[in-house]
Amino acid sequence: MTRRPAPVLAARPRDDAQRWVDGDGKGRTAPKAEAYSARLTIDVTPALRGRIKVAAFRQGVTVADLLRAMLEERFGAGPS
Template identity: 35%
Template sequence: MNKKVTFGARPKPLSVVDPVAADAFVSGGAETQPAPPPQAQEPAEKVKLKRLTIDIEPALHKRLKARAAEEDTSIADVARRLLQEWAHR
């Protein structure tokens, strides 16, 4: 038995997503008014970032990921903060 499956065109990604509206939609409040756009601020000086890669044990990664999720942050943000504190001691 041979089945032919056809797919339509790939949907185009949205260029701008309002995180407040997205959270409201997910929590069931899609009918609420979207938040006004943030006020324009002076652009900060762009700094080219450097990538740092480290190897850690899977158990530590699991604990870091869980703790970062509890605190609504990312492992990268935690690492940046701790490295900044350590470097400026």
């Protein structure tokens, strides 16, 4: 069995958090994520997850769309 090399992870810069979030311009961000979106994973209780799903269903939207709208309302459009 051939071992795959370990993935190379970029170190988080200590001086510029925004550069770390956006990537450093050297191709270290995933092309798909750069062009479309970024994935965010959070842990919630099963009860909260259920309430979020019910709220999304009642509004006729997906959970992802509901949460995106909530985050956009709270944090607004950042610098492009």
